[in-house]
Amino acid sequence: MENHALKSWPDVAPKLVAVAAGRAPADTVLKGGAWVNVHTREVLENHDIAIAEGRFAYCGPDASHCIGPDTQVIDCAGQYMIPGLCDAHMHIESGMLTPAEFARAVAPHGTTSMFTDPHEIANVMGLEGVRLMHDEALLQPINIFTQMPSCAPSAPGLETTGFEITPDDVAEAMTWPGIIGLGEMMNFPGVVNADPKMLAEIAATQRAGKAVGGHYASPDLGPAFHAYAAGGPADDHEGTCEADAIARTRQGMRHMMRLGSAWYDVETQITAVTEKGLDPRNFILCTDDCHSGTLVNDGHMNRVVRHAIECGCDPLIALQMATINTATHFGLERELGSISPGRRADVILTSDLGTLPIHRVIARGVTVAIEGEMKVDCPHLDWPAHARDTVHMGRALSGADFEIAAPAGANHVTANVIGVVENQAPTKALKAELKVQDGLVPGDPEQDVCQIALVERHQATGGVVNAFVSGFGYTGQMAMASTVAHDSHHMIVVGTSHADMALAANRLQEVGGGVTIWKDGKELALVELPIAGLMSDAPATEVAAKADKMVQAMEACGCTLNNAYMQHSLLALVVIPELRISDLGLVDVRTFELTPLFDEGQDQ
Known part of the structure; x- marks a missing residue:
């Protein structure tokens, strides 16, 4: 499958030259x-x-000769x-949407390029x-x-996934047309x-x-x-403070600062540019994870750029961090990321560089959105039936489990006890x-300690692992279950x-996954x-409403955390400190070791 409605520069270079010269x-x-x-x-x-053939032909003071x-x-x-x-690092699945519906949700916000790790x-x-994600993306x-x-x-050795990725898989994928690099290398102890x-x-x-994505989630x-830097990752997005940003760029990494639904890591790191004066061309903005509610109600990369500006960043530097810096990092500076001859004609019309209202979005020379309304179709892939049958608990569960x-x-x-930290990926032990x-x-509501369980859902083992978590503030008799549980995606x-x-667990087995x-x-x-x-292949507005x-419902159960769902979904992420299930x-x-639920030597 080729990039839809777009010819390569060699195919259209004669036309671009002719337009720029006024001959066409x-x-x-x-x-x-x-x-x-x-x-x-x-x-x-x-x-x-x-613009001609989906690319910029002439950029200058007067294009009358091109009309x-x-x-x-x-x-x-x-x-x-x-x-x-451009969103330099993100996971489409975190939006609860398929690639088609994610594209439909973010294009009106001015996002015309995404670098996704599925x-x-x-x-x-x-x-x-x-491959299914890759193929729908190209449509x-x-x-x-x-x-x-x-x-x-x-x-490896600390969790069991539905499938394993091998070096042979990576080598094969590198031959696919839409593969831009290696996703974040989360096994940083392995490197x-x-x-x-x-x-x-x-x-x-x-x-x-191609570029190797980084993930060094350690202070x-x-x-x-x-040693991790010597291992080859070309970027990193797991920093949370100014020292992290400085350390990564000094080692030749591009440093990605994220503002997702629950990650607020821009404000604490952008001072490396705004106050310390580091070269901003080595800094990139991204979202990492945004759920559908954020996309529909607050925006996408336009939200991140606005936030960077609010944190004291010069608007033009913030825009570089969300456009040309990203393109350069992935080796695409001649293809996108700027309004320059030969590049893909991806352009936004806005009336204010600070607040960034998005009036018109043009992608590959075609107007795709005007004033927040999508003007073109986002084609769906025909997903196979077995992709909708992936929750295999092996049995119905009871309270005794x-x-x-x-x-x-x-x-x-x-x-x-796993301690949730608001607006950050790390937890506390x-x-x-x-x-x-x-x-x-049992848990203890007075100490804000409730139970957490991981229910195996890939191999139908019937396994349940129980532990404790603090920070959600839940009260009364309640439960929340999700088959979104980074990264193994068992049920939490x-x-x-x-x-x-x-x-709650049995309900998700019944409906084939989700959150209840x-x-x-x-x-x-x-x-x-x-x-x-x-993911759902329903429109983002419908998913966002749910x-x-x-x-x-989480608030009705006593939870007041910002974006507590994202915190819930990361409780099994066994590559980010300190404690996970x-x-x-x-x-x-x-x-990076298993640890007992109870300390030894308990009083009798």
Whole structure:
């Protein structure tokens, strides 16, 4: 499948030259706008842009010589012409949407290029799932490039996934037309320790001349960090503070700063540019994870650029971080990321560079959205039936499956508890003194400790691993279950009631995956995600409406965290410190080892 409605530069170069010279008419001319040039960081008033064959042909003070009788002329007086925005690192599945519906949701916000890592579906469906995402991406009217997932499982030996990705899989994917590089190398201990499999994947990518995505989720900037940098990752997005940003760029990495639905890592890192004065061309903006509610209600990359500006970044520098910097990083500077001759004609018309209202979006020379309304179709792939049948628990669960037995003879225990951190991916490894009741250890609402369970859903083993989590603030009798559980995507159930936890888990098996919330034996909200238990092919507005009800239901159960759903979905992410849950038990990500639920030597 070729990029839809787009010819390569060699195929159209004669036409572009002819248009620029005035020997042939342009398809479209943007007349009299302020050209935002991200190569020179200038705003050039009263300029014209001529487009032909989906690419820019002429960018200069007067394109009158490019206008023929059939040329569409768009009056841009009073508007800025800026390059289409690029999301340098993101996961489509986090939007709960298929690539087609994600494209339909973000194009009106000015996103015309995305660099996506479908490692969520890779954990559920393996290489086939990646290929399905890749193929639907190539059908879209905007540019969706796919990174081949690198780590499934993300931490070998600490979790079991539906499928494993091998170096041979990576080498095969590098031959696909839409593959732009290797997805984030989450197994950073593997790279640090020169694991042959991880280095083989990186080598296959570099032999193909493509970028290796990074993921160094540790605050340790000592020898381990330097070993990771030596291992080949070309970028990283896991930094959370200014020191992280400085360290990565000094090592030759492009540093990606993310603003997702729950990740607010721009403000704490952009000071490396705004205050320390580091070269901004080595900094990139991205979202990483945005759910459908954020996309529909708040925006996408336009939201990130606005936020960077609010944090003190010069608007033109912020735009560079979301356009040309990204294109350069992926080796596409001659293809996109700027309004320049030969590049894909991806351009946004906006009336204000600070607040960035998106009036018109042109992708590959075609107007795809005007004032927030999509004007073209986003074609769907025909997903196979087995992609909608991926929740295999093996049996129906009961409340007894969620009981946690106390050590023999104990009347209280010291439990290791996963501590949720608002607006950040890392968790805390907490301790809690919990009482024993009738031989069982329940949670303690007064300490904000409730239960968490991981339900195996790939191999129908019937397995349930139980532990404790703090930070959600849940009260009363409730449960929340989700088959979105980065990265293994088993089922995560959090609750205060064993009976409700069983009801929630069984409900997701019934509907083929998604998110459900129960209170006092009744379902308050359900978001069906039938494709791989991760995505819906319904329109984003419909999914967002159900997601809004989900948020309201969480609040009705006592949760006041910002974007608590995203925190819920990351509780099994065994590559980000400090404490996580997997199908093999409780994982201490500081040491990459399994750790017991209870400390030894409990008082009897």
